[in-house]
Amino acid sequence: MFENSLNDPTNYKNWTEAQWREKLSPNEYAVLRQAGTEPPGVGEYTDTTTEGVYHCRACGAELFRSTEKFHSHCGWPSFYSPLAGDAVIERTDTSHGMIRTEVLCANCESHLGHVFEGEGYDTPTDLRYCINSISMTLEEKPIDGQ
Numbered sequence: 001m002f003e004n005s006l007n008d009p010t011n012y013k014n015w016t017e018a019q020w021r022e023k024l025s026p027n028e029y030a031v032l033r034q035a036g037t038e039p040p041g042v043g044e045y046t047d048t049t050t051e052g053v054y055h056c057r058a059c060g061a062e063l064f065r066s067t068e069k070f071h072s073h074c075g076w077p078s079f080y081s082p083l084a085g086d087a088v089i090e091r092t093d094t095s096h097g098m099i100r101t102e103v104l105c106a107n108c109e110s111h112l113g114h115v116f117e118g119e120g121y122d123t124p125t126d127l128r129y130c131i132n133s134i135s136m137t138l139e140e141k142p143i144d145g146q
């Protein structure tokens with residue numbers, strides 16, 4: 001593993017796992033860096049409707065907005081679209097005997113959750129970004145242009 005940009009603290013992709021362990025709580029680390037999943041219904045943002053922007057809890061990048069959040073009743077915060085197409089990375093995840101699409105922060109490549117499509121939710125995209133509350137921090141603020 002190359003770690004040639006360690007002196008640049010903003011280049012999160014080159015952070016070592018030791019650095020992440022120091023920055024994150026054990027529960028945050030288990031989800032963000034080890035692709036864990038928090039239990040359904042316990043996350044602090046599951047049913048939150050507060051207006052604002054959700055940031056990556058690992059690096060602070062803007063990921064999702066309250067205006068794309070919807071009630072999926074799945075037990076995790078759900079969004080039908082990320083804040084911007086390049087805010088997240090999506091890649092195939094074949095763990096646990098399933099084929100799913102993993103969602104990662106594009107800025108630091110930390111695990112956020114999964115995205116599912118074609119479930120029939122009444123949203124503009126029919127996508128459900130199922131994101132762990134512990135992967136995000138909500139910044140309460142008005143969303144412009146809505």
Ligand SMILES: [Zn+2]
Binds near residue numbers: 057059061109
């Ligand atoms: Zn991040």
